[in-house]
Amino acid sequence: MKRPRVLLLTYGALPIPAVKGGAIETLLASLIEENEKQQLLELIIVSTDDPAIPRFNQTHQHTQVIAVETKKRPLWWFIQKCWNKCRTLATGKRKNLIPYPELIVKTKEYLQEETVDCLIDLNCPERVPAIRSFYTGKLAVYLHNDYLNTQTYQGEKILQQLDGVLSVCDFLNQQAQKIAYSEEWPEFYRVNNGIKLAEFQLANNEEKQQARTQLQLNETDRVIVFSGRITKTKGVHLLLEALSRIDSLEKVTLLVLGGTTYSSGEKDSYFKKVITQAEELPIDVRFTGYIEKEQIPYYLKAADICAIPSIFHETCCLSAVEAQAMGIPVIATKIGGIPEYISEKSALLIDYDQHYLEKFAAGLDQLIHDDPFRDRLSKAAVKGREQHSQKRYYQEFVGSINQLAAKKI
Template identity: 30%
Template structure:
């Protein structure tokens, strides 16, 4: 079996006991590998008690958990509070784990020098290329290190040399690959491939009885006969949730509820100024918007099952949000935008795709009204989503990932 090391971000743990889109994908890879047995995986992860417990269930995956010293955790919290509350930076989340990540990268780098893995996969963050700087790791892994790219690289952190020499970039969409090629033109097309995201159909692709749906709606304090628009994901400005709620308010659909599931940074102590602002707006809308906070990924399937339409209103170049995959796998009608890689996953048969740059609030408002007043269009979109999900399975995702590391898997 090929020995493969996956270096995760150092923010959230893998297995994904505290959420996180990339972390959930890594957990999917681990689970699928238990079935296919192509790889002997080692996961580098931030330390977490529940993640350690969860990993005991896996035979073909081990982990090196890196525990952050208490004093670093305290200093990082102070830095974040200063940036968020005093400087009021809009991207304050990026300052939450600065010292932790430096500590984590140094520890990973040292560990990588002790074992020669057949392949090294760096997950998403350009800072992780710093593990190649010391201990002869660049020479040791030259020709066999990979970059699993989920988001645009805006800062290389002086790692251009290591990014340029990457064996292959596994991008989640053609769009996201194009952004890195534009940033580093010296890279060749042969260094890029697309590994499309997927989600666990066992979590999302199931139907519930009316009684089960009513129980879930009761638990969520949703009227049983209401029409439910669902948003799941991080509550960040670029995700368009503020515009979506304003549009929903303007639409003024009497029997509709907007269910908002998520938090600014998954299951952490981060509460951004934007999230507080959003919650204040929601509280003025007479309970027509329901705000659940963070819900673990493994519990989201039942919530998708009671929703009528999923809303994914990204107003930035979103590479390939897992919420799109979740909605498709749940067989739902979708309202979304033409952002980043989203159009590579949806089409006009299963979605209303609006221009994120032109009158986005008005277009969202019209879309809310359209699907509410045309139930047959929802049925058609649901059929198409169920058709698309057949091409977006975890088995296909895993095979594409393995093929990218080894051209001739069994």
């Protein structure tokens, strides 16, 4: 049976393989790994260049990465961002920046020589009109963020030119379906994100204490972990504010895993602000900076609680999925696609309203001090871990591709 040939056009900021991190890049790495085992697709990935690509191509039989030398254009990006903001103010429509047009050029060059069964744009629907100027085959966008909705510039035109929309959650599909559109809709597919469950196993007491010893954490502390980028939308400042509202914080430690951007050790004004905010708390707050994805399970072994205080339309939040797979109770904002991945039977989901901080602080307080409650959430989290396996993710992705490839144009 012929394997579908699928071209994946990445955003370009970070490379494939995911040697510099990135949520979408890490997820794509899982897809590639599973495909090497099951061999149901031939993947062609257009990526920004990286020294790791030649070796990657040598060791993978069913994935080819096409390396593209990309350039940073800070002045052009600044002008484009200003122009897009003016357009938003004038029309109410938003257009995201297309920072690396050379990826589109390379895709066009490749398709002049080769054929594919479908082309998938990774999370940048604004590129669809440009792709359609040279590609007439099956075209879909794979949404990981809320980038196709009623505020998207030329949203109707983008939908008209698509054969399919793949999304990591129903929330994103529903957002796209709110666009005022009167023609035939593209097909919508939901692809459940997955992780390599073998790396995220429930830690026993001995493993937990060993991790704490090596990380120089007290054995009896309640360890709260935040894992993600240190940005305002991820809500680290709100987590710190919620902790400041708890009366008893004796023997509590907060681990903040991540940096301003993936693989970056730089600290912007927001990062510096939360460091100052953390210094005012009567607890030990540790900022690790960027850590490799392979190290995440090691840090999670030491944790009692995972906090996800996001204040934007988070669509999946793999950090919460990873924590739940290890039986770590999660407290998270009930927003975007998070409720599709985290059950209220195994986590505390807090509505983002005028009482958010008050309720988030109360939830944290309960998780810190109520051992039986925390244990119940932990057991419930472990029961649901299989629904977010890498294998299921791959099966749903392949199923969507097969349906898309079989669709008549």
